[in-house]
Amino acid sequence: MSMQRQTRFRIGGMDCASCASKIDTAVRGMPGVDDVSVSVTAGTMTVSHDETSDLDAIGKKVRRLGYSVSPAQAKQPGTHTDQHTHGTCCGGDHDHDANSGRHDHDREGEGDAPVVEGLHGHDHTPMDGPWWKSPKGRLTILSGAALVAAYLVGLVLPAIEIWAFAAAMLVGLVPIARRAVMAALAGTPFSIEMLMTIAAVGALIINATEEAAMVVFLFLVGELLEGVAAGKARQSIRSLSELVPKKALLEDEQGTTREVPAETLSIGSIIIARPGDRISADGIILSGESAIDEAPVTGESVPVSKAKGDAVFAGTVNGDAVLRIEVTAAAEDNTIARVVRLVEEAQEKKAPTERFIDRFSRYYTPGVVAAAALVAILPPLLLGASWNEWVYKGLAILLIGCPCALVISTPAAIAASLSAGARRGLLIKGGSVLETLGKLTAIALDKTGTLTEGKPKVTDIVSYGRSETEVLRLAAAVEAGSSHPLALAILKKAEVDKLDLPRSSDNKALGGKGVSATVEGSEIFFGSRKSASERGDISDAHKQEIEALHADGKTVSVLLVDGQIVGLIALRDEPRADAEDGLKALELADIRTVMLTGDNALTANAIGVRLGIEVRADLLPADKSRIVGELQAEGHMVGKVGDGINDAPALAAANVGIAMGGGTDVALETADAAILHGRVGDIAALIALSKKTMRNIHQNITIALGLKAVFLVTTIAGITGLWPAILADTGATVLVTMNALRLLR
Known part of the structure; x- marks a missing residue:
């Protein structure tokens, strides 16, 4: 065997x-x-x-x-053991033992070989540079220039207009025909190139050279646009690896550090991550305590506090303290490298979907040729009929069978639909995506930045002995100048409330605990419950109130003035304004929805209950991709909606990946479609647009084939001849184009 x-x-x-x-x-x-x-x-x-x-x-x-x-x-x-102890996000009582926000707020419960070029004259090389510098771009420009020249020649010398357009057509048709021949020799005789070649040659035979030249040019433009899109998508996958720094600070046995290429790091090496650095390898913290921004990998809405023994991921950003890290994965097997592999493998598992007209042409085009030959030959041979009459009818049938109307029917509807969608901020990467959108039966949505705004907001201010305004005023004074997401939310709230912030002095960032400062002669501390308990008396009643806020998925910070608790501030990443209505629209369309998030279960469930959506929490990128596969195994056509790098594998694994507005470039490029305005309701709009487009396409195909069927019968019956046969094709082309343009409305 x-x-x-x-x-x-x-x-x-x-x-x-x-x-x-x-x-x-x-x-x-x-x-x-x-x-x-x-x-x-x-x-x-x-x-x-x-x-x-x-x-x-x-x-x-x-x-x-x-x-x-x-x-x-x-x-x-x-084969190393994956040390990913996935932290939680944004929920919690501000206790920094579990996970943390950046700076001082520790948030408890927060959670290849050389490329050989192809055939001469048929360029399929990658389009890494500007499109106009690629061979495919140059051919399209040349074909367009030849078309314009033919129009000018026709105006000046009408007698040779037909030859001018024939020459313009050949500029683009020769490489297309060569591709058709090579595909036929390789086992695909009726490829779309062959279809276009037959259509162009047929138009040439009936002296419709102007139409032939235009069809060839538009075909080249379409191929060029596809090449540009495919090149950008591939570049987006390669750009994932750029998240990992090229250099690392390696500590040797003597304790001195030197800069080395990150790709040379081996398992067991000791590296140093300074505040603000991107961590250059997966590893375990040996010493130091800092807030780590894990958004690129896990989608955490708030930076997570990490200390000795905790795992860190390559590509994440160190917050406010120096860390010594032991490397646990080589460069080619770190978190980002695995994400890249997941993206590529998921995309590779997608069965290639052939263009509709290409599939249909396998039967339609040879069938038409065979039918025309039979009409031209059999009656004279078997019945002694006039050769001239039946050859004429055979030629008419060939013209009736010209696939021009069919060639334009589907792309015309798709182009109009893509344009209409783009005007509404709905970007769809091609006709196959547009078709699949209408077949979706399940939608998996990321939480942070998709169902929610992606930025924490102040939800509750609880005061003890002072006004809520005073609690916010003092907390904002201590946080002034911080770039931490939660600090920014507090400062934003103070700005909205138009508060006058007092000056602070002796500001100190207490790693993993909170911040302190002197404000108006009083010592102020603002941080986690655990750290506040070490500095002042937190009663059981206070703790119960903190736990209640925590249970609602909120991050809680405690404010102490001279050691006495005076208030609590709770924050949470809140749902988008239209999230609930958007999910209801999907429910009305009989589409199952599920939230996939890297956040902790408390935070995720709090949002899930509010929005009425099924929740899967504490997920890494591989988990999200796996769940998409499970939904597909249940028989669902799955759409995945997300906005971050951590969503890239799941976006690629889904039948359709949809990136939300404001998302990362990687999410936008990896996804099949994008919602630029970030409205959850636009997901249902995408699906509705798909269904409307498919109805239009079916109408176009019916018009194109219906007219041909009518003229086929009348031609055989001797009622219509060659010129009506031409109108059967050109008329159908006009009708399907006008019908497709209705989608622009």
Whole structure:
């Protein structure tokens, strides 16, 4: 029995599902190949094969199609124990033992080988630079210039107008036709390139050279846009690794430090993270106590307090103290590297979806050719009918069967829909995404920055012996100048209330405990309950009130004046104004909703109860991706909505990934769609737009095929001839275009 193996390749130049389909078909039929998985966005191909398979021949086959190929066998994850003790967020009573906010507020309960170029004349090389500098961009510009030149020639010399447009058409058609031939030789005879070639040549035969030249140019523009989008998506995946610093401060056995490349760090090395530094490796804190901003990895809405023995992740940001860290994972296996792998693997698992017209053309185009040939030949041969009459009818049927109307029907509707969506702040990355949106039956939503604003707000001010205004005034005075998210929320509240803040002196940041200062002659402390208990008397009644706020998912800070408790301030990241209505709209559409968050269960459940949504909390990026897979295993078509890097694997694993406005570039680029205005209600709007577009497309296909069917019958009956046959195609094209433009409204 032969042993099965998997080999992974980087494929350069894939820009659509049609590309993936051609590669899949070509490689799947090769000796020894058992299965092929191609990802357009990741630019990869994984081949399952036995030892008899010739990998060089596989590479050569793909290069013959015009794509670049290089080996990209992913390194297997290391065997070290994952130390991720995922902290909680934003809930809690300000006790800094568990997890923390940055600066002084410790918040309890807070939780490859060289690329070989492809065929000459058929460029599929990656579009890393400006689009106009790429071979594909230059070809599109040249085709457009030739089209304009043909129009000018037609105005000056009408007698040669037809030849001018024919020449303009050939500028773009020659490489398209070459691609069609190579795809046919590789097992895909009726690719979209072949369809376009037949359409253009058919238009040329009937002397509609102007139409032929325009169709070829628009096809090249569409391919160029697809190439730009695919290149940006791949770049966004590569940019994930840029979150990890290139340099690290390595401590040697003598205790001295030196700067080394982060990729050279080995397990067991000791590194130093200074305040404000990005941590250069996954590790365990050996000494020091600081607030760590884990938002890039876990989505924590508030920085988490870490001390000796706690795990830290590569790419997270150290807060306000020096940390000594023992490295627990090599660079190629740190948290960010795993996120990159998760994104690529999830995208690779997506089955390539062929364009509708490409699939249909496999049967439609050869069927039309066969029908026309039979009409032209059989009656004269079998019935002694006039050759001239039936050849004429055969030619008419070929014109009726010209796929121009079908070619334009789907992309016209999609283009109009994408434009209409963009005007409303709904960005959709292609027709296949637009189609899938309407089929979703479950939506998984991130909490922080998606269902909530992503910024904590003051929710409660509790005073003891002083007014609430005085409690806020003193707390804001102590926090003045801090950039901590919770401090900013308190200062914002003081600004909204137009409070005059007194001057503070002797300000001290007490790592993992709180802040202190002298204000108006009194010693003020503002921080966690635990630290406040060490400085003053916190009664059982006070503790019960703190716990009640904590149970509601709120972060609580205690204010002491000269050792006496005078107030509490509670904060929480509150839901977006339209979150509840947006979720109800999804419920009315019979779509299941679930919250996936890195925050702690208390905080998440408090928001979940308020919004009426199922909650899954304390999740790492891999957990979110896994839950998306579980929903899919239950038979759901799953959409994932998020705004952070930590959402990238789940966004990629979902049938449709949706990035919220204000999210990270990585989320926006990894996702299939984006909601720029950040409204939860726009998720339902995306789905509604998809359903409306699909109805329009079905109408267009009915119009295109219906007219052809009518003229097919009348032509065979001798009622209509060649010119009406031309109108059957051009008229259908006009009608489907006008119908598609209705979507712009």
